[in-house]
Amino acid sequence: MNFIFELDKRNYIKRRESFDLEYKQSFQGGDNLIKYAKSLVGMANNKGGQIIFGIQDSPHTPIGISTKKWIEIDPRKIDRIIREYFSQEIEWSQQILEFDGKEFGQLAVFESENKPIICSKNKDNLLREGAIYYRYRAETKEIEFAELKNLLDKEKEKEKLMWMQHIQKIAQIGPNNVSLFDTYKGEISVGNGKILLDKSIVDKLNFIQKGKFVESEEEGLPTLRLVGDIEGLVDPSIVVESDKLYPLLAKDIKDRLNLNPHDLQCIIWKLEIKGDKRYHTEIRLGEKSNPIHKYSEALVPVINRLLKKGDFLRNCKSDYSKFQKEQQKLKKKK
Known part of the structure; x- marks a missing residue:
């Protein structure tokens, strides 16, 4: 998360304290x-x-x-x-x-x-x-009433969208190719069978997420780690390849939307597409190789819809230019 030290003539920070x-x-x-x-x-x-x-x-x-x-x-x-x-x-x-x-x-x-x-x-x-x-x-x-009501309404709406996304993924992958992990019952449904996890493991299960600290078992939450290849749980023949979920390169999106490379770069940066699993993934051919960025088909209509707003692309380019200048200033000071 970036913070820009922008000062006025008196060397006071221009940006005031706010909600963020x-x-x-x-x-x-x-x-x-x-x-x-x-x-x-x-x-x-x-x-x-x-x-x-x-x-x-x-x-x-x-x-x-x-x-x-x-x-x-x-x-x-x-x-x-x-x-x-x-x-x-x-x-x-x-x-x-x-x-x-x-x-x-x-x-x-x-x-x-x-x-x-x-x-x-x-x-x-x-x-x-x-x-x-x-x-x-x-x-x-x-929290006050107005903000609490707004927060709860958004959570309800998010749950609806999540259901829609799950249904869309199932439709994309195919119902026969979907395995479900029930963290409440500790069951992994694979085809017509089920794999059970011991309740003692499920009760202590803690998934590692980006930004979380993983500590030793003595000091922190126990963490279930799956190391190496897992065989026998899912038939490899029904695993969906990433190329099917993320078939597009940046060049493909650029050509479809009639954009130049810089314009597309500004848009992807502005929308924070990289890292968003709905639209983007990275593929590496080796440990030291640069990542290949792949995108889903769903990204094209999203960008196309935003481009119809007259000032969208202009704002993306302007904000990206400011960001680059600030980064250059920081590098020079270092």
Whole structure:
């Protein structure tokens, strides 16, 4: 998640605190970690966001932080706080940013895929059991009715879309080629048979997701790892090749939509297509080889529909150009 240090003539940061941005002058331990976790959860319940450390309170000027204290903090400590006090984990990251010869801390969090995240435990006057924390403009507090209703309505709509996507995938792959993993009963349905997982494994099952910390069994959540080739579960003859799900190269999309390579690059960047399993996958022919980017047929009508909006392509190109210039500035400063 990028943060741009854009200053005015007085060297004040132009961007103000908002629903996705919070400034802290310094990084502190103790109960402050709970406050940071609360802010991250509030942002995850909204659209995601970031906390930037090393910004003077008033006025907002970049002063930097002591990286020693920042480096010494164990990310697993914050992760444990989130697991202890909230109903589910969130996808977050910690890193150091550099600007004008100074270093800054960043805690960034993505929008949660499953909302709302609920506080599961009281903590002094900091957290209340059953509360849903939500990031408003420049503050994190318990969610109000309008935002809660909107959040729940969106979750209902997302569930409908998820059902539609599952049905579309089944139609694309073919009902006979689909195997289902029931994490509730611990059953993998393969054809007319079932493979059962022991309940003791299912109860402790924790999937590894991008952005999560994987700890040892003594310190963290137990993780089921499948290593190597799995034989005998699914007939290899019914496995759908990636070329069938993602048949298009960038050149194919460019030709179909009558775009030049740069225009398509700007659009794919703007829409954050790479990494979105609905539209994109990577194929590597070797460990050291560059990835080959493949795209699904579903991406073409999406881009085509957006191109009909007169300013869409122009905005994509403009935003991508600004992004590249900022990246070049950062490289020069390093």
